[in-house]
Amino acid sequence: MSFTVAIVGRPNVGKSTLFNRLVGKKLALVDDTPGVTRDRRPGDAKLIDLRFRIIDTAGLEESGPETLEGRMRAQTEAAIDEADLTLFVVDAKMGLTPVDNALAEMLRRHGKPVVLVANKSEARGSDGGFYDSFTLGLGEPVPVSAEHGQGMIDLRDAIVDAIGKDRAFPPEEDVAETDVVIAKTEDEEDEEPVYDETKPLRVAIVGRPNAGKSTLINRFLGEDRLLTGPEAGITRDSISVEWDWRGRTIKMFDTAGMRRKARVTEKLEKLSVADALRAIRFAETVVIVFDATIPFEKQDLQIVDLVVREGRAAVLAFNKWDLVEEPQAVLAELREKTERLLPQARGIRAVPISGQTGYGLEKLMQNIIDTDRVWNKRISTAKLNRWLEAQQVQHPPPAVSGRRIRLKYMTQVKARPPAFMISCTRADALPESYTRYLINGLRNDFDMPGVPIRIHFRASENPFENKRRKR
Incomplete structure (x- = not known):
C-alpha cells in the first residue's frame, strides 16, 4: 500500500x-x-481509484492513563504516529463538543496531514454541525454519510490533496521475467507433497475471558499492540x-x-462471539488458551470441541504458568x-506458557507449526x-445380521483436515465403534x-441390485 490512514474521533x-x-x-x-471499538484494527481500503492501508481506532476520551479509556487513548495515539494521514471524524448531526476541540488541538501537535470528515451529513438538521466544524481550524470539512456511502468522491479528492498525487498514485513497477512462476502439471505433482515451511500461517487465539490472549500476542510482537488489563472482556473485535x-x-x-451461551445476553457480546467464530473458521491453526490456575472449566472443553468440529488444527496453551506452584505435579495432572x-x-499438543514473562512461547510456536x-x-x-x-486382518469388521461388512478400497480425498473415503459393502450398517478404531489407527500408524x-x-x-430375479 502506498500510504497509511488512521480514522480518529x-x-x-x-x-x-x-x-x-x-x-x-x-x-x-x-x-x-459508544466505545465499541477498543483496539486499533488495520485493513486494506479502496476508494474510487485510491488504494491505501487504513486503521480503525477507539473513540478518544479525556481520561487518566491507568484507566481503560486511557489505555484506549494510548492505542489511538500510536495509530496516529504510525499513519501518514488522519481522517478526523465529527458528528454533523449532533454538532461539536469540547472533546472535538481537544482532539483537534492534539492532532495539530502531531503535525500530520488531517482531513476533517463531517459524518452523518445526510441527517436533517446537520447543516449547523457541518458549518460549526470550520471553527476547528483544520480546513474545509468533507460532508459524508458513511452509512449510505454519500460523499465518497469528495473524500477521495480531499485525501489526494492532503497526501499529494505522487504519494497517492505511486508509479507501477514492471514485473520482471524472473518473477513469473510456472505452475506444475498434474504429472509433476508428488502424491505426498512436501510441507511448505515458508507459506504464511493463519493462527486464531481463543479462550474464555481474561485468560490472557491479548497479553500473549503482545509478548509475541514485543510491543503493546493490543489493549490489555485486569478487566475481563476488553477485546471485542477479532484483531489481526x-x-x-x-x-x-x-x-x-x-x-x-x-x-457460556446462556450468559451471553447483550447484543454487543453476541456480535463479539460471532466475530470470534468467524476468526476460527478463517484460521488454519487455533490456540485455545487455558488459565492454568483454573483449567478445564466446562467452557474450556466446549471451546475445544467447537474447534475440533470446525476441523481446525488445535493446540492448547496453559497460560499464567508463572502463577502455578509445584509446576511438575500440576503439569502431570493437566496431561492426565x-x-x-x-x-x-x-x-x-499442550504447552505451559506465560504471556506475562514470555516463558514457553518458542515451544508453543514450534507446536503450532508441527500441528499445521x-x-x-x-x-x-x-x-x-x-x-x-x-487393520482388517487384525480386527475384522463385525458381522451385522449375519452378514460381514467388507472394506474394499481407501483413499484420502482432502487435507486440512485429513479426510478419507472408504468403499465398502453396507456402509450404513458399520458401527461407530469401528470408525473410531480406524481413526485411532490412523493417528498412531501415520x-x-x-x-x-x-x-x-x-x-x-x-450392478444387479435393481434387476428382477429371473424365474
Missing part, C-alpha cells in the same frame, strides 16, 4: 462504519453503544496482527473471550486430564490400502496426533 461518530465502507466488508463491529517467526509470516487473530477429558482430540504440518498431511493411496488390509480426522464410507455399487 470521539466515541460514536461513525468511525467503524466509515472503516467498513472503505474496506468494502463488515470487518469492524458496529453498534449504537502480522509478524515473522524464523522467516515465516504469522498472521494472528486476537478474539473476544467466549463465555487432557487425555481423559478430550478423547475427540487424542494426542492434542500434520493438518496438511497427505498419505498415498497405496500406503492407505496396505494399512486398511492390515503420526497424526491432535488433529480432526474424517472418514466417509461409500457403499460400492451393485
Whole structure:
C-alpha cells in the first residue's frame, strides 16, 4: 500500500462504519453503544481509484492513563504516529463538543496531514454541525454519510490533496521475467507433497475471558499492540496482527473471550462471539488458551470441541504458568486430564506458557507449526490400502445380521483436515465403534496426533441390485 490512514474521533461518530465502507466488508463491529471499538484494527481500503492501508481506532476520551479509556487513548495515539494521514471524524448531526476541540488541538501537535470528515451529513438538521466544524481550524470539512456511502468522491479528492498525487498514485513497477512462476502439471505433482515451511500461517487465539490472549500476542510482537488489563472482556473485535517467526509470516487473530451461551445476553457480546467464530473458521491453526490456575472449566472443553468440529488444527496453551506452584505435579495432572477429558482430540499438543514473562512461547510456536504440518498431511493411496488390509486382518469388521461388512478400497480425498473415503459393502450398517478404531489407527500408524480426522464410507455399487430375479 502506498500510504497509511488512521480514522480518529470521539466515541460514536461513525468511525467503524466509515472503516467498513472503505474496506468494502463488515470487518469492524458496529453498534449504537459508544466505545465499541477498543483496539486499533488495520485493513486494506479502496476508494474510487485510491488504494491505501487504513486503521480503525477507539473513540478518544479525556481520561487518566491507568484507566481503560486511557489505555484506549494510548492505542489511538500510536495509530496516529504510525499513519501518514488522519481522517478526523465529527458528528454533523449532533454538532461539536469540547472533546472535538481537544482532539483537534492534539492532532495539530502531531503535525500530520488531517482531513476533517463531517459524518452523518445526510441527517436533517446537520447543516449547523457541518458549518460549526470550520471553527476547528483544520480546513474545509468533507460532508459524508458513511452509512449510505454519500460523499465518497469528495473524500477521495480531499485525501489526494492532503497526501499529494505522487504519494497517492505511486508509479507501477514492471514485473520482471524472473518473477513469473510456472505452475506444475498434474504429472509433476508428488502424491505426498512436501510441507511448505515458508507459506504464511493463519493462527486464531481463543479462550474464555481474561485468560490472557491479548497479553500473549503482545509478548509475541514485543510491543503493546493490543489493549490489555485486569478487566475481563476488553477485546471485542477479532484483531489481526502480522509478524515473522524464523522467516515465516504469522498472521494472528486476537478474539473476544467466549463465555457460556446462556450468559451471553447483550447484543454487543453476541456480535463479539460471532466475530470470534468467524476468526476460527478463517484460521488454519487455533490456540485455545487455558488459565492454568483454573483449567478445564466446562467452557474450556466446549471451546475445544467447537474447534475440533470446525476441523481446525488445535493446540492448547496453559497460560499464567508463572502463577502455578509445584509446576511438575500440576503439569502431570493437566496431561492426565487432557487425555481423559478430550478423547475427540487424542494426542492434542499442550504447552505451559506465560504471556506475562514470555516463558514457553518458542515451544508453543514450534507446536503450532508441527500441528499445521500434520493438518496438511497427505498419505498415498497405496500406503492407505496396505494399512486398511492390515487393520482388517487384525480386527475384522463385525458381522451385522449375519452378514460381514467388507472394506474394499481407501483413499484420502482432502487435507486440512485429513479426510478419507472408504468403499465398502453396507456402509450404513458399520458401527461407530469401528470408525473410531480406524481413526485411532490412523493417528498412531501415520503420526497424526491432535488433529480432526474424517472418514466417509461409500457403499460400492451393485450392478444387479435393481434387476428382477429371473424365474
